[in-house]
Amino acid sequence: MxxxxxxxxxxxxxxxxxxxxxxxxxxxxxxxxxxxxxxxxxxxxxxxxxxxxxxxxxxxxxxxxxxxxxxxxxxxxPGFEHLVELVKWDKGRQAALSEGYYEEIDRSVDYGDVTLTIDGVIRDQYGMVVYHTIETEEPIERLNFSDVSIKRQNGEGLPVSSLGFGMPSQSETNSYTHETEIFFNEPVKDTKFVIEGKVKGRGLNKSFMISFEAENKAEPVHYDVDQPFQVGSEQYRISEVIVNPLRTEVKVEVPENPEWALLNFEDLRLINEEGEVWASIRNGVTGTGSWRSNEYDVFSVFLQSHYFEPNDSLTLLFNELQAVPIENSYIKLDLANEEILHDPLGQFEAVERSGNGFRMTIKDPEERFGFGPFGQVHAENGDKIDSSGQYMRMEEEKRILGKKLDQNVSADMNPIKVELNYYPNWIQESTRIELK
Structure with a gap:
């Protein structure tokens, strides 16, 4: 050796x-x-x-x-292009692989002429990234493993906070490798799991279930921060930074009755003494807690992990926040007459019905807004309206943002209220915090 x-x-x-x-x-x-x-x-x-x-x-x-x-x-x-992209854009996972923290699984299930293999896992106490490969006898377009769920081997549920599925293959192929991200809202000590999902493609839709074992061999690293930062006239606070192998969690404390809803930290990052940067994770800001509810006064923002990188010093930086006044953190739409009844800062130009859902034109002369802004939708009586997704596209040099709804908005449900997850309004708040 x-x-x-x-x-x-x-x-x-x-x-x-x-x-x-x-x-x-x-x-x-x-x-x-x-x-x-x-x-x-x-x-x-x-x-x-x-x-x-x-x-x-x-x-x-x-x-x-x-x-x-x-x-x-x-x-x-073929089969390696997505792995390259995943490793390429996440330094924490590069480090996990190079440090031997990737756990090989290599468990397969055949369903006729389709095989699904769980290649391996990177995990910690708060989640796991499951790498999987789909193989088919004939090339198929838009191969993907989706509608994923995970449970304990005894059938009990797990405290899943978020699930992220890979994009389908962009061309016909008979071998496609990607990943599923699974994160928990509390530590999970289990090592035996069952993952279920559907292998889909053009003309393909088959259900799979695979059991596997994956250990957590790493303990988190905690930084007690307790440092304030200013937004408008109010003080928010970075309370703690927790580093796990998959991602770094930055905990943000919200003051009582806050004025601003902090939707996104545009450039939140950690740098070491050599200026090397660990930026936000690829799927943006996800977290626990919510400024929408009095049940929580803390929410979390996640960065790439520097778990395997020794550092003499770390500094947390950000310069810009995406925010709206918290009492106006929604839009209200009259879909029957295709009118915008409420828009916090007047950033949308028009709305129109599109199938069961709606689409809006956004004002963004700098073309810097690349987010899906629409959150939970409510009918006029307060009932929730489920959604099957949202989209963004350019039409005649205009930026169109749309949301698909799972049911038609009838007269008694109209107008609808849409919570905002993102919004094109930015506050400049240069902040630098040294971690000890």
Whole structure:
């Protein structure tokens, strides 16, 4: 093993200083494909194949981190393109993989001519990222594993706070690898799980269930902060920063009867003593707690994790907040007459019905607003109206934001009230907090 470690270190140093030849690159990619194909044959792994897989993963992570050319080449290999993107944009997961924190699962279930494999997991006490591969006999467009749920092996539910599914494949393929993000609102000590979901594609919709084991081998790192920051005339407070392998949690305390609803920290980030940045996670701001309810006075913002990165000092920074006056954190729409009855700061130009839902034109001359603003929808009598999603598109140089509703808005339900999750209004509040 000492010889192997020396060879890996030599290879890493060589890769940083000099790009490998095309012949060597092609050979590495071909070797990776061979390893991938062997999985489908259900061969029992030996200690030798485990070492090979570790070597390939090491080469993969080093290559993505040190050469955009290598990342570009590997992204062209079927089944690897999404992994490259996931590793590329999340330094915390890059570090978890390179530190050996990825736990290989390799459990498969066949359903006729479709196979779903749970490749592996990165997890901590508050969640897990499950990497999975779909394989089909014939190429299928828009392959995806969605409608996912997870429970304990005994069938009991888990305290899931959020579930994130990967995007479908963008072209016809018979092998597609992606991930499912699962986060909990309280620590989970279980190690045995059952995951259920549907493998979908053009003309494909099959249900799958797989049991697997995944351990949490890491304890969180806590920073007691208790530092205020100003928004308008009020003081909010960063109370604590908690670092787990998957993400870093920044806890924000809200004052009593706050004036502003803080919708998004545009540039919240952690930097170390060398200026290296850990920014917001790819799916934006998700959290626990809510400024909408008196039940909570704390909510959380999540950043990429620096768990595996030793640092002498860390600084929390942000300069800009997306916010609206809390009493006006909604829009009100008359869909029968296609009128906007209430808009907090007049940022929408028009509304029109679209199927069961609605679509709005937004004023945004700087074209900086790229969020789905619409939250929970309520009928005139206060009943909730479920939604099947929202979208954004450009039409004739106008930005259109739409929301699909699961039922038609009848006369007795109209007008509707839509809570705002995001809104194109920004407050400049430069804040710098040193973590101890």
């Amino acid at each position: 000492a010889d192997l470690e020396k060879k890996l270190n030599d290879w890493a140093n060589e890769t940083v200083e000099e790009w490998p030849s095309d012949e060597r690159l092609n050979r590495s990619i071909a070797d990776g494909l061979k390893i991938k194909k062997k999985r489908h044959q259900r061969l029992k792994r030996t200690w030798r194949s485990t070492i090979v897989a570790a070597v390939m993963m090491f080469m993969f992570v080093i290559g993505v981190n040190t050469s955009p050319v290598f990342a570009e080449q590997v992204s062209k290999v």
